[in-house]
Amino acid sequence: MERILIIEDEQLAADKLKMLINKIDPTLEIVGVLGTVVDSIKWLSNHSADLIFLDINLADxxxxxxxxxxxxxxxxxxxxxYDQYAIKAFKHNSLDYVLKPVTEEELRGSLAKYEKYKTRNHDYGNKPKSLFDEYLTPQVYKSRVLITYGGKSRSIETEDIAYLYSFEKGTYLTTHEGNTYLTDDTLETLEKVLDPKVFHRLNRKYLVNIKAITEIHRFSTRRLKVDLVPSPPFDAIVSAEKITDFKKWLNQ
Structure with a gap:
């Protein structure tokens, strides 16, 4: 039986991951759920697992x-x-990465990669150390984003961006002055290249500048509503699974 270790500090996310793993492949044995770097080091120093699900931002x-x-x-x-920690390195040095909230379809794809890995009997060697080295390399973030309007194009300084959002098949940029433009980049692409200390992915539709946030309200029992300036075209909601990471970002 394959031994699976989950390292995740958010209980809701850990519970969902366990549920999905058991649903997809009941033969996989979850041998532990850890929430801190300290506990993970202690456990891994004395135990082993065949596969690790690892969150990046832990409690400590x-x-x-x-x-x-x-x-x-x-x-x-x-x-x-978060999608800003050297995604290319993740793809090269790790088995896979999955953005929260984790879906059953995405997890099935990741576990399929694990099955292929076992079949090919790859030797991962010290690849996690290579990933760590990549993390230590300072990342340079975009200072401008190209937008289009009226058949023309020009650049907008990232400091002038209040938020970006997706609507239908387009990605739009709204400035602090209230002007909205179409951009050729997707939110996924922009999330990788904008400074994560300034911009945060609230959900699948919004990537916001911290300076655009005015107030945060309890929207329901398990969600938050974020007020933005300028006023957004539709509500900016933080799901239950993203609340912990959102609060960590606000408290940097």
Missing amino acids: DISFKIFEQVDLDTPIIFTTA
Whole structure:
């Protein structure tokens, strides 16, 4: 039986991940759920797993710190609400990464990659250390975004962007002055190249600048509503699974 370790500090996300894993493949044995870097180092120093699901932002530190203390040769599937930590390195050095909220379809794809990995009997060696090295390399973020209007194009400074949102098949940029433009980039692409200390992905439709946030309200028992300036075209809602990461971002 394959031994699965989950390293995730948000209980709701961990419970959902366990439920989906058991649903997709009941033969997989979940041997532990850990929420901190310290606990993960202790566990991995004395135990082993065949596959690790690893969140990046844990309760006490960033999970890359684990690689400083433990020499891992276990394949890793990253589960994270953030898409800015050297995604190319993730794809090259890890088995897969999945953005929260994790869906059954995405998880099936990740576990299929794990099955192919076992079949090919790849040797992952010290790839997690390579990933850690990539993390240590400073990332340069975009300072401008290209927009189009009236058949013309020009650049908007990122500091002038209040938020970006997707609508139907387009991605739109709204400035602090209230002007809205169409951009050729997707939210997924922009999330990777904009400074994560300034911009945060609230949900699948909104990527917002912290300076555009005026107030935060309890929208329902498990969701938050974020008030933005200028006023957005539709409500900016933070789902229950993203609330913890959202609060961490606000408290940086």
